[in-house]
Structures are given as C-alpha cells and as structure tokens.
Amino acid sequence: MEATAFVPNSPIRRPYMMKYDSNGQQLSETPFSEDLQLDQAYEDARQQYFKKLALLSKLPTLDNNTLLESIPIQESAVDTILKASKFILGLSAYTGGVLLKQSSGILMERNEGKGTILTTAHLFCSRSPNLDVWLGGQEYARDAQVRVQLLQMDVLDDIEAPGELIYLDEQYGFALISVPMIPPETVPRFCKELMFSEDIVLLGRDKWDLQIGNGKVMNNGARSYQRHHYIYFEAEISACAFGGAVIDLEGNFIGLIANSVDFIPSSTILRCLDLWRSFNCIPRIHLGMKLFGIKCLTLVSREKISRKYNIDYGLIVKEVLIIHPLVFLLLLVHGAEGRLAVLGEKSY
Numbered sequence: 582m583e584a585t586a587f588v589p590n591s592p593i594r595r596p597y598m599m600k601y602d603s604n605g606q607q608l609s610e611t612p613f614s615e616d617l618q619l620d621q622a623y624e625d626a627r628q629q630y631f632k633k634l635a636l637l638s639k640l641p642t643l644d645n646n647t648l649l650e651s652i653p654i655q656e657s658a659v660d661t662i663l664k665a666s667k668f669i670l671g672l673s674a675y676t677g678g679v680l681l682k683q684s685s686g687i688l689m690e691r692n693e694g695k696g697t698i699l700t701t702a703h704l705f706c707s708r709s710p711n712l713d714v715w716l717g718g719q720e721y722a723r724d725a726q727v728r729v730q731l732l733q734m735d736v737l738d739d740i741e742a743p744g745e746l747i748y749l750d751e752q753y754g755f756a757l758i759s760v761p762m763i764p765p766e767t768v769p770r771f772c773k774e775l776m777f778s779e780d781i782v783l784l785g786r787d788k789w790d791l792q793i794g795n796g797k798v799m800n801n802g803a804r805s806y807q808r809h810h811y812i813y814f815e816a817e818i819s820a821c822a823f824g825g826a827v828i829d830l831e832g833n834f835i836g837l838i839a840n841s842v843d844f845i846p847s848s849t850i851l852r853c854l855d856l857w858r859s860f861n862c863i864p865r866i867h868l869g870m871k872l873f874g875i876k877c878l879t880l881v882s883r884e885k886i887s888r889k890y891n892i893d894y895g896l897i898v899k900e901v902l903i904i905h906p907l908v909f910l911l912l913l914v915h916g917a918e919g920r921l922a923v924l925g926e927k928s929y
Contacts, residue, residue: 729743
C-alpha cells in the first residue's frame with residue numbers, strides 16, 4: 582500500500598472583502614462598500630468565523646493550558662487517576678451574587694436523578710479571624726448558593742447545576758451537597774486504613790480542569806491550633822482543590838483534602854456519616870483530655886518509650902481538663918501484650 586499525503590481541509594475560512602479598480606487590479610485598501618447587502622453578508626461571515634474559532638479553542642486536544650504536565654506522575658498511577666477523576670467535581674459558592682469560595686468535592690453517593698457530594702466546610706466559611714481554630718470566630722454562610730460544575734461526556738460546552746446544602750459540620754470540617762444529575766454507575770471506594778509515609782495522590786478541580794498533586798502521608802501528630810482528627814501530607818495542591826480527594830495508588834479514597842497541609846481521613850468521615858444517618862446529628866464525646874498518639878512520635882521517641890516501658894502503641898494524655906485539686910497527667914497506652922498501663926502520675 583502506497584502512503585499518500587493527506588492535508589485536512591479545515592472548515593474554518595476567514596472572509597475577506599476584495600475590491601478591484603476599473604482595470605481589474607486589486608485595491609491595496611478596501612474602501613467601504615456602497616452595497617449594504619454585500620456588507621451585511623461580509624459581517625455575517627466574519628461573525629461566523631470568530632464563532633468557529635471560539636469553538637476550536639474548547640477542543641481538549643488543542644488546549645495549550647493543559648498540554649504540559651506540571652508534576653511528575655508515575656506511569657502506573659495514570660489509569661488510577663483517570664478512573665478516580667470521574668468522581669471529582671468543581672464547586673462554587675455565592676452570596677448576593679458574589680463569589681464566596683471555590684473548592685472541589687467528591688461524588689460519594691448516587692440516587693435516582695441525584696448525586697451526593699462530599700466537600701469541605703471551608704466552601705461556606707465567610708469569616709475565619711483566627712489561625713487557631715480553637716479560638717473560634719468562624720462564620721458559615723449556610724444559605725449560600727452553590728453551583729456544581731458537572732462533567733459532561735461528548736459535549737464541548739460545560740454546564741453548571743444548582744446544589745443544595747444537606748449538612749455542614751463545623752467541628753469535623755465537611756459538608757454534604759445534593760445536586761440533580763445523571764450519576765455514574767459506580768461510586769468511589771473509601772478505605773478506612775492508611776499508612777504513614779504511604780504514597781498518595783491529591784485530586785481536585787479548578788472549575789472543570791483537574792488539579793493533581795502527589796506526595797506522602799506525614800508521620801506527624803495534631804498541631805496545637807488544628808483539629809485533632811487531621812492527618813498531614815507532604816504535597817502541593819491549589820486552594821481550589823480543597824474538598825477534593827486523597828487517594829492511594831490503588832485508587833482507594835483515603836481522605837478529604839482539608840487545606841494545603843492536611844486531610845480528614847475516610848475512617849473519620851464514614852464514622853461521622855453513620856452517626857448522622859442514625860441520629861440526624863454527630864454527637865461528640867468530651868473526654869476532658871488532650872491526647873497524642875505514640876504512633877505520631879519520631880522513631881527516636883518511640884524507641885525510648887518501648888525500651889523504657891515495653892510499650893509500643895497507645896495515647897499520651899497531655900492535658901486533663903478537669904477542675905480538681907488533684908490533676909493527673911497519665912500515659913494511657915496498650916503494651917505489647919495488650920494490657921493497659923498507667924504511667925507518669927503527677928499531683929499538684
């Protein structure tokens with residue numbers, strides 16, 4: 582078979598108004614025509630030309646902004662990311678017609694004609710005066726209008742749909758939004774288990790464009806000014822990806838991106854949702870203690886505790902918030918044999 586050159590004949594044609602003098606020579610400057618019908622035909626052709634150019638710019642194959650990969654992605658993770666991205670949606674919240682926040686969300690459940698999106702409560706946060714969340718002062722615009730950027734197949738024009746806030750939990754920092762849509766046939770797999778130093782991928786959207794970050798789960802405990810149920814990661818992701826997903830390299834959803842340094846693990850979210858479905862609220866047990874996991878310590882500290890006390894896992898009680906003449910700082914841990922040990926008793 583002989584190879585033949587093929588030059589595609591583009592359907593886009595730029596119109597020109599050509600004028601000639603009495604000798605049949607083309608004029609270098611085209612004067613205005615006195616033929617109004619001809620001028621109108623030329624203007625219609627120009628508008629059609631620019632309209633086709635605008636449509637051409639929407640083709641994913643010609644989108645110069647997304648042709649180059651900004652971060653290195655493992656070849657083995659490409660298919661996993663593409664499959665998981667089907668459940669990642671862009672969200673925008675408006676108050677009084679003004680954009681309040683832009684974030685991402687995870688399509689986690691599907692019903693007939695509707696989908697339930699899990700996202701960050703940060704989407705509705707209208708005021709946050711303190712870096713330390715324990716100082717309070719956060720305000721949430723629960724009546725904000727939500728627009729969901731839906732993912733359409735075989736359609737160049739992207740569309741938005743109105744979303745409805747179902748539930749918002751300020752303490753745990755997540756929200757649920759219902760949106761009319763044709764949901765996919767499957768739902769994401771949420772995994773309750775994660776390992777420190779595990780390779781992860783962060784997924785969000787800037788409107789419709791996918792945002793990707795890769796990194797690792799950090800072996801860090803809770804910081805004093807952050808919520809204690811957060812898990813920290815080492816990766817970079819844009820702010821519009823907050824509310825998006827943290828997945829492992831097998832495609833399991835292991836958390837919800839809370840902000841630029843941490844995420845809410847799936848185990849916490851699933852437990853909260855079970856409570857909410859059962860009691861229409863998420864009750865919180867106040868232990869009156871601030872705890873710190875031995876698992877979150879450095880290996881040097883963990884080795885010292887194991888060597889001195891033969892204890893490998895458990896919780897360090899850093900503060901006991903009880904007004905009493907005697908305040909005990911206890912180290913409550915499970916030893917290697919599964920027993921409960923009480924160490925470091927101190928009185929005032």
